[in-house]
Amino acid sequence: MSNITAIGFDADDTLWQNETFFRMTEQRFTGLLSSHGGHEVLSAKLLEAERRNLRFYGYGVKGFTLSMIETAVEVTKGEVHASVIAEILGFGRQMLQNPVETLPHARETLDELAGKYRILLITKGDLFDQERKLAQSGLGDYFDAVEIVSEKTKATYDRIFARHGDGAARAVMVGNSLKSDVVPAIAAGAFGVHVPHEMTWALEHEDAPEDNPRFRRIADLGKLPSLIGQMT
Template sequence: MAISTIGFDADDTLWQNETFFRLTEQRFAELLSEHGEHQVISARLLEAERRNLAFYGYGVKGFTLSMIETAVEVTNGQVSASVIGEILSFGRQMLQNPVEALPHAEETLAALSGRYNIVLITKGDLFDQERKLAQSGLGAYFNAVEIVSDKSADTYARIFSRHGDGPERAVMVGNSLKSDVVPAIRAGSWGVYVPHELTWVLEHEDAPEGDPRFRRIESLAELPALIAQMT
């Protein structure tokens, strides 16, 4: 069946994102350096993030709350108001960072636009994702935008049925095997993995190398030719 719909992840597929989280994590660990080594503070923060995903979801706001929770824990409840204020300023800065499109993002979207239904499928905070899309200058290339709380096989089946001809005629492109590729393949779609140099540890998963609907490319520049082969 010919491909008719292409879904794109946003963060670290079309524009930079994880870099800002890692830089902020470093600043956070430095802020609390008298209470533990960098790797210890980072590990405690990751534990908090893992616990809080079910409550706060993905994105900067949940990350900021997890930093505050970690600060309370590692200081045994003695964290000062000034430190809490500094952490909040970290979060506000992240929500104002400029949007930097990744190499070949726009030229790839331009090459595929008009020939396929192009759908942006991203998870995270609604306001922040809308801000990044608006500032990216890429919005005109999408036939639809879906900002979701999580990505599962049901998510992709629903979106590709709503905005296309069903998951069997769709491709999902992204840098996360766990969120973008594996669940899309489980829904019956193709999954194209585009590695990014930084991937959050909670997004790690083994590549489904033996699955006939799995593909890996090293750059978005390779995508139009790959799609042409698939159709």
């Protein structure tokens, strides 16, 4: 029998699509400014702006939109037209209205695990947008608690699993990001289950802790229930 009592799930690109919309918007952005550089050059400048701005704006669409505006100002040497700024703001508003597309096996897996374990949603990003996506996903009733945090660190998982479970040692964190979902959860003493997504933001890349006995990787969420049953 597993001694696991709590399972934390990441949201974006674990339970529903997210990065796809960012990359589509990035394509629109670089196309809008194509007279000032190619796609790879403009994407690299945008990524650097995002990296600089994380500590000011945090994660999510609003920070991404501000970083696009900053990049537009930079590459045009301050001469970006107001109509371009307006179009970028429109990109951001569209992202905040995109439909929520749940990923394969998400609902079935939550349905199988609910009632057997404390099911937690642990996600980072803009509060309003994450609440919107959770409501539109139709998955909200599966969760015993929802934690929308500014950052995912060892201390974050220590606090959440102590508050909503029996501590990290009896918890599992499931997500697509090694950097945010897996590595810090393992550092807190939990199991970390990596569910790779075909698109992962460059700033979420991290080496997998392959030698750690609490690290697991599965191809999709459908494999999770049997895996949880084997954890001791």
